[in-house]
Amino acid sequence: MSTAISPVKIAVLGCGxxxxxxxRLLTENNSDLSARVGGSVELAGVYVRDTSVARDPVVPVEALTSDAEALIDxxxxxxxxxxxxxxxxxxIIRALSAGKAVVTANKALLATHGAELYEAADAAGADLYFEAAVAGAIPLVRPVRESLAGDTVTRIxxxxxxxxxxxxxxxTTKGLDYDEVVAEAQRLGYAEADPTADVGGHDAAAKAAILASLAFHQRVTIDDVYxxxxxxxxxxxxxxxxxTGHVIKLLAIAEKADAGVSVRVYPALLPLSHPLATVRGAFNAVFVEAEAAGELMFYGQGAGGAPTASAVLGDIVSxxxxxxxxxxGPRESNYARHDVLPIEGAQTRYAVRMSVHDKPGVLARVADVFAKHEVGIGSVLQVPDADFASLIISTHRASEGALRATIDEVRGMDAVGEVLSVLRIEGE
Structure with missing residues (x-):
């Protein structure tokens, strides 16, 4: 004789x-979701700060509540x-401590207080899922956390x-200035009224911390990310x-070397031949390198209501x-104890754009400074311009500390008019 399974009650905190x-997806697709779960799924309620505020009609008014604790319980x-x-x-701590399964899309919280959340989940034997916290609809957390659990990830x-x-x-494509593009992004809804978290790299840094924690089996917080x-x-x-045949992208990088783990976010030059160079518009893509699996690429919509909700619903079903x-589900994998390196310990390449006096011997003097700091020069592109010449010097791979020391000395040379920009080169 079969025993009926009680409905699984889902509480949603937040109605943005x-x-x-x-x-909407929970209610419109309820029968399909229930079939996939193997038991009926039921919306327990939706927590909002103010129940009197008008909501989208897809949210049942009777489901709204301002009593978060009662809803969680x-x-x-x-x-x-x-x-x-x-x-x-x-x-979340209240829910996990009571043995409730938790699904979250909160990358800032995970990157800051992840250890506390994992410990609460483990203590209560509760699930903590967060696919939507990184790269929206792109299935990325689960592959890194589970599919590659038997492999060794070396770089993301x-x-x-x-x-x-x-x-x-x-x-890049329209030749527009930064300020006018940001204004247009705000008008289109791609950027917040205060875009600091995005354009300042902080959003990407939180996601990099989460990915590094999963990939390298140790705790990495946002404070560890340059x-x-x-x-x-x-x-x-x-x-x-x-x-020089490159495109500039804001990159989140997590890599493991003999000295430890380096996690960083910055704008960098990518060769046009690299798969990430063709990622357009507001799309996201992540390139994962593992010892056995080789190179993997995940691509898709990294934000937006429906795409992110897709990832959330996948976690809810699980x-x-x-x-x-x-x-x-899987517990936190936190056995490794690699050193998290400061930015000075990272290995990378620089592209240095500078103006120098267009006189004999100047390039040799500049090259001597690079050699002094044991930074090899890979290529030099020179563009004459009246009394000055514009140089773009690409280096070989070296430590960030050596590269910075080189640039600091170059800035002080009387033969150098100005160091116009310094960008790192990745993907080569």
């Missing part, structure tokens, strides 16, 4: 763009889509912020990149299966 789409699965650190952290190189990719792509944004990238930098039928 993503929360609204999650509620009544649910089997808690879906946190509020964003920010508090009260999201406290609500990714475009994980759609706003900055849109800005740089528009600057971060530069795109605010200093100029139209002249874009034009110079074209001259954890609801465990609630309905027993079992538990």
């Amino acid at each position: 763009t993503v929360g609204t789409q999650v509620v 009544s649910a089997d699965v808690v879906v946190e889509l509020m964003g920010g650190l508090e009260p999201a952290r406290a609500m 190189l990714g475009i994980v912020n759609g706003t900055t990719n849109y800005v740089l792509d528009e600057m 971060c530069e944004g795109i605010t200093e990238v100029s139209a002249a930098d874009i034009a110079a990149a074209k001259e 954890v609801a299966r465990h609630v309905a039928n027993g079992g538990r």
Whole structure:
């Protein structure tokens, strides 16, 4: 004689763009989702700060509540889509401590307080899923966390912020200045009224911390990530990149070397032949390198209500299966103890654009400074211009510390008019 399985009750915390789409899919596709779970799925309620505010009609008015604690206590699965650190952290801890499965898209929270959340989940034997926290609809967290669990990931190189990719792509394809592209991105809804988290690289840094933690089996927080944004990238930098056969992208990089783990975010030059160089508009793409699997690339929409909701629903189905039928998803893998290197310990290449006096012997003097710091020169592109010549010097791979020391000395040379820009080269 079979025993009926009780409905799996889903609580949604937050009713913004993503929360609204999650509620819509939960209700419109309920029969299919229930079949995939192996038991009925039911919306327990939607937490909002103010229930009197008008919502999208797809959100049932009767499901709204301002009592988050009561909603959490009544649910089997808690879906946190509020964003920010508090009260999201406290609500997730309450849910996990009570043994509730949690699904979240909160990259800032995971990158800052991930250790506390993992420990609460482990203590209670609860699921903690977060596919939507990195790269929106792109299935990325699960492949790195589960599919590659038997492999050794050596490097992750990714475009994980759609706003900055849109800005740089528009600057590249249309020759526009940074400020006018950001204004257009805000008008189109690609950028927030205050775009600092995106253009400053902080959003990408949080995602890099999460990916590094998963890939290298150790805790990496946002404080461990070196971060530069795109605010200093100029139209002249874009034009110079074209001259050398490159395109500029804001990259999140996590790589493992003998000395330790390096996690960093900055605008960098990518050769046009690299797969990430063709990622256009607000799309995301992540390039993963592993010892056995080789090179893998994940591409798709990295933001937006419906795409992100797709990733959230995938997590909901996974954890609801465990609630309905027993079992538990993967726990935190935190056994490794690699040193997290400061930026000075990273190995990379520089492209240095500078103006120098157009006189005999100047290039040799500049080359001597590079040699002094044991930084090899890979190529030199010279563009004459009246009394000055514009040089673009590409280096061989060297430590960030040696490269910075080289540039500091070059800036002080009387033969050098100005160091116009310094960009790193990746993907070669």
